[in-house]
Amino acid sequence: MIEQINQQRAAQGKGPFQWKTIPQGAATSVWAAVVASAAEVGGQYCEDCHVSHIVPDDLPVGVNESVRRYAARSKNRRGALEEKRRNGWRVVLAFLIMTEEHRTRRNEND
DSSP states (O other), X not given: OHHHHHHHHHHTTOOOOOOOXXXXXXXXXXXXXXISOHXXXXXXXXXXXXXXXXXXXXXXXXXXXXXXXXXXXXTTHHHHHHHHHHHHHHHHHHHHHHHHHHHHHHHHHO
16 A cells, blocks of 8 residues: 555655654644634644645545545534534533542541
């Protein structure tokens, strides 16, 4: 697979494929959460610190700086992201409540 990817990249005039480091891999998540506006990235597929564009289905499979239409076309994508965000806040809130309850009990027993 890597050989096929490298052939495709060479045909595009690009260097060989290289795996990302952990900071490089995390950069888009940080960018989308902290730097980019919600209006820009909400419900969009992001990669390499930008909103990706859709590529034609007839483009050969390989490493592309883009997303296939079928992967980006989810009617519920924005709703799923919102639900994930709400659930994340519920977990944080539950943790804070449990921590406060534990602290209260500990202070009552002291």
